[in-house]
Amino acid sequence: MADFASAFAATMKAEGGYVNDPQDPGGETYKGIARKMNSKWDGWIVIDMAKKEKNFPANLDGNPALQDKIKKFYEINYWDKILGDQITDQHVAESIFDFAVNAGPITSTKLAQITVGAEPDGTLDHDNLDKINKEDPRLFLALFSLHKIARYVHICEKRQESKKFFYGWIKRTLEAI
Secondary structure: OOOHHHHHHHHHHHHOOEEOOOOOOOOOEEOOEEOOOOOOOOHHHHHHHHOOOOOOOHHHOOOHHHHHHHHHHHHHHHHOOOOHHHOOOHHHHHHHHHHHHHHOHHHHHHHHHHHOOOOOOOOOOHHHHHHHHHOOHHHHHHHHHHHHHHHHHHHHHHOHHHHHHHHHHHHHHHHOO
C-alpha cells in the first residue's frame, strides 16, 4: 500500500514556500495551503505571528509546530479523502494526491475515475479503488496526466490570468509520471 510520508515529501517539493500573488485566486499561500480556501486553518495564526519577525518568511520553514500542522492538514484533507493508504502503487497514489492538493480531492478523484472508466462522481469507493489498483500504473499515470493537462488548458481558456501558471502546472504534471 502507498505511503503518505513519501507522497507528502514529493508534493512539498512542488508546493514551495510562502507566496502572496495578487493574481492567484487562492491569495496568500504557504506550502500550497491557500488562505482564501482554508481561512480557518490554525496554521495562519502561527504565520501571522511570524510576519512580525524580521526574517519573515524564511522563519516559517524552521518552525516545527507549523510544519507538523501542514503535514496533518494534508493527511486529513487530501490523503485520507483519496484513500491513499488503499492505493497499491506508490506513484499512482502520489499522482492522485498531488493533483488533489493542486485541484482539490473531488476533482482529482473524478479524473482518476474517468481514467479507469468509472462514473466520475468524485467519491472513491472500493469498486473504484479496485479498478485503479488493477490498472497498469504506467498507463494510468499517462492517461491521468493527459486529463490533468486538459483541465489546465480549460482553466486558462476561462481565466486568462491563469496562463502564467500553465507551464508550472504542466511541469508538475510531467514530474508526477
